[in-house]
Amino acid sequence: MKVRKIDHVGIVVKDLDAALATYSRHFGFAVDGSRGGELPALGIKNAFVPVADSDLEFIQPTSDQGPVAKFAQERGEGQFLLSIAVDDVNAAVEHLRGLGVRVGDPSNGVAFVSMKSSHGVNLQLIQR
Amino acid sequence: MSIGATHIDHIVVASNNSAATAKLFSENLGIEIKRVMSRPGTGAHMEFAKLQEIVLEFAGPGQPKEGEEPKARLGGFVLAVGDIDAAVATLRKRGVDVGDAHPAVQPGAKIAGIRAGTHGVPLALIQYNAMPAGNDPAGS
Numbered sequence: 001m002k003v004r005k006i007d008h009v010g011i012v013v014k015d016l017d018a019a020l021a022t023y024s025r026h027f028g029f030a031v032d033g034s035r036g037g038e039l040p041a042l043g044i045k046n047a048f049v050p051v052a053d054s055d056l057e058f059i060q061p062t063s064d065q066g067p068v069a070k071f072a073q074e075r076g077e078g079q080f081l082l083s084i085a086v087d088d089v090n091a092a093v094e095h096l097r098g099l100g101v102r103v104g105d106p107s108n109g110v111a112f113v114s115m116k117s118s119h120g121v122n123l124q125l126i127q128r
Numbered sequence: 129m130s131i132g133a134t135h136i137d138h139i140v141v142a143s144n145n146s147a148a149t150a151k152l153f154s155e156n157l158g159i160e161i162k163r164v165m166s167r168p169g170t171g172a173h174m175e176f177a178k179l180q181e182i183v184l185e186f187a188g189p190g191q192p193k194e195g196e197e198p199k200a201r202l203g204g205f206v207l208a209v210g211d212i213d214a215a216v217a218t219l220r221k222r223g224v225d226v227g228d229a230h231p232a233v234q235p236g237a238k239i240a241g242i243r244a245g246t247h248g249v250p251l252a253l254i255q256y257n258a259m260p261a262g263n264d265p266a267g268s
Contacts, residue, residue, distance in 0.1 A: 052134060
């Protein structure tokens, strides 16, 4: 398994536009308009803010179902996930399962490690 | 106007047993723990790995409670800036509640915590080479 870098940090917010405005006003960060948007199947909308070679992903729940909504209900706003770029997500999942790590099936280049296998940290593996 | 943030410098994984969490991440993800340290005066235990330009910092108490299951969460991140005093002054002009820049554990570095206005994310700024490394409070 080859880990390349921290791909992005996911941040759950209550109001996406307000959060983007805050980070722009305070830190001068600009949204990458070519990515993100409404994802009804996931019950979220998101936006990516590049910071050098990684991104901040701001995520707003748009339904009351799913892990993002659950996080927002239980903890409000805050850091939700750590996304780690790997060379080959299928190989990474196979490797981790061989170590006894619980990890979901890859889908669209992304797989999630069970929080039971990461001491509670929400870890995403992503292949770009 | 930007505060001159150049990159995410480090991301904190806060754990009640940082050694165990660092070991788990290291073994599962194949990342190397480059540095282990205890923070003087706080009893904190920290371990560090580096993934390209970003440091993953595992932070926790010096003495984990016996029998307690390791539990971790993302504990914020730190942005590197070129001039921390200017960045702090700029943020204050914008009404952001930010602490004074003070010596960090990293040799020669200064750090300032942002106390609000981050949408729930513990956030700080760091500048390396902000002062002579001899002022390093950790003596590392």
